[in-house]
Amino acid sequence: MKDLFDEIDTHQPERQPIGEGAVLLRGYALQLGKDLLPSLHDIGAAAPFRHMVTPGGFEMSVAMTNCGQAGWITDRAGYRYDSHDPVSGKLWPPMPDAFLDLATGAAREAGYPEFSPDACLINRYEPGARLSLHQDKNERDFANPIVSVSLGLPATFQFGGLKRTDPVRKFALRHGDVVVWGGPSRLCYHGVPTLKHGSHPQLGSVRFNLTFRKAL
Ligand code: MD6
Ligand code: FE
Numbered sequence: 001m002k003d004l005f006d007e008i009d010t011h012q013p014e015r016q017p018i019g020e021g022a023v024l025l026r027g028y029a030l031q032l033g034k035d036l037l038p039s040l041h042d043i044g045a046a047a048p049f050r051h052m053v054t055p056g057g058f059e060m061s062v063a064m065t066n067c068g069q070a071g072w073i074t075d076r077a078g079y080r081y082d083s084h085d086p087v088s089g090k091l092w093p094p095m096p097d098a099f100l101d102l103a104t105g106a107a108r109e110a111g112y113p114e115f116s117p118d119a120c121l122i123n124r125y126e127p128g129a130r131l132s133l134h135q136d137k138n139e140r141d142f143a144n145p146i147v148s149v150s151l152g153l154p155a156t157f158q159f160g161g162l163k164r165t166d167p168v169r170k171f172a173l174r175h176g177d178v179v180v181w182g183g184p185s186r187l188c189y190h191g192v193p194t195l196k197h198g199s200h201p202q203l204g205s206v207r208f209n210l211t212f213r214k215a216l
Contacts, residue, residue, distance in 0.1 A: 015109075018159055018171060021145070021183025023110045029149050030176035032102045036151065039096040040122070040208065043067045046093045047085045049124045055079065061129040062192075068095040070119040070215040072138065079138050081119060081215045095120055102178075103147045103212035110180035112145045117212035125155065125195045125207040133164060133191040136213070144214035145182025151175055151210070152203035153195060160189040173209075175200060 016024040029036070049063035052074045066072060070081040071092040085092055099120055107115035119139075123131070136146055150173040157179070160168040166189065173179070181188075192209075199205050 016171075018169070018179070019181075019185040019188060021111075022159075022179065022181040022185035022188070024171060024173075025106055025109060025178040025180065026174075027176045028106050028109065028178040029102055029151070032098065033151060033176050035098040036096075036102065036149075036210075037202070039098055040151075043093045043096075043122065047071075047088065047090075049122075050087060060131075061125075062131050063124040063126075063129075065092075065122050065124075066120060067093045067099070067122070068117065068119045072119065072121045072213075072215070081138060099210065099212070102149065106147050106149075106178045106180055107145060110145065110147075110182075112180065112182055115145060115147065115212075115214065117147070117214055119213045119215040121211045121213070123209040123211070125153070125192070125209070127153075127195050127197040127205060130194045131192040133158060133160065133168070133189045135187050135189055136211075137187060139213050139215045141214065142186045143182075145180055145186065147212040148179040148181065149210040149212075150177045150179075151208040152200045153198045153205065153207040155192050155195055155207055155209075158191045158193060162187055162189070164189050175202075 014026040018024050047065045049065050051059045055078050154174045157171045157173045158168045160166045
């Protein structure tokens with residue numbers, strides 16, 4: 001039987017340049033998305049989502065976890081990558097093959113055939129959560145792109161320039177959309193304004209964002 005998921009998430013795969021070196025691959029993860037969900041569940045069981053604290057002392061509204069060799073963390077001491085989950089003291093769960101295949105495939109599609117991620121930050125947004133404008137700059141080498149996969153509830157993605165005060169454009173990111181982002185855009189400011197209420201047929205009232213990086 002055709003389910004509600006099919007009705008909503010059948011937008012055509014399509015490539016939309018959003019900046020120099022940055023492309024939005026609409027629907028790229030729709031086929032593979034099904035294989036991601038069991039792994040996402042397992043990672044959340046091994047390394048539970050948590051609300052980290054910024055160096056300034058604010059608890060983030062987005063809950064996060066990681067998989068891969070390196071995980072992005074923040075606490076009062078700063079933003080950084082660590083091989084271990086500070087909550088459990090254990091290594092982050094390994095990056096599942098389905099994740100790796102999706103990330104390298106999308107990167108290749110976007111013109112980055114060498115991309116070999118060692119870190120996957122998983123963001124979980126519930127309605128009301130937001131991620132303020134920031135640059136991704138804790139990685140060792142900005143020559144590598146970032147691959148960002150959106151699952152579940154739709155969100156608005158704000159995409160600005162190299163200065164915080166540069167004008168910001170907005171893009172809707174829906175279930176299955178992938179943004180690949182590198183080259184001259186690599187250090188552009190970006191953010192996600194407050195997630196609106198809603199329910200996704202597969203994931204319910206939540207949005208996940210997976211960002212794959214080469215951190216080390
Ligand atoms: C999000 N994404 O979409 C947050 N960073 O929930 C990011 O912060 C991000 O999507 C770098 C590159 C792509 C991204
Ligand atoms: Fe980011």
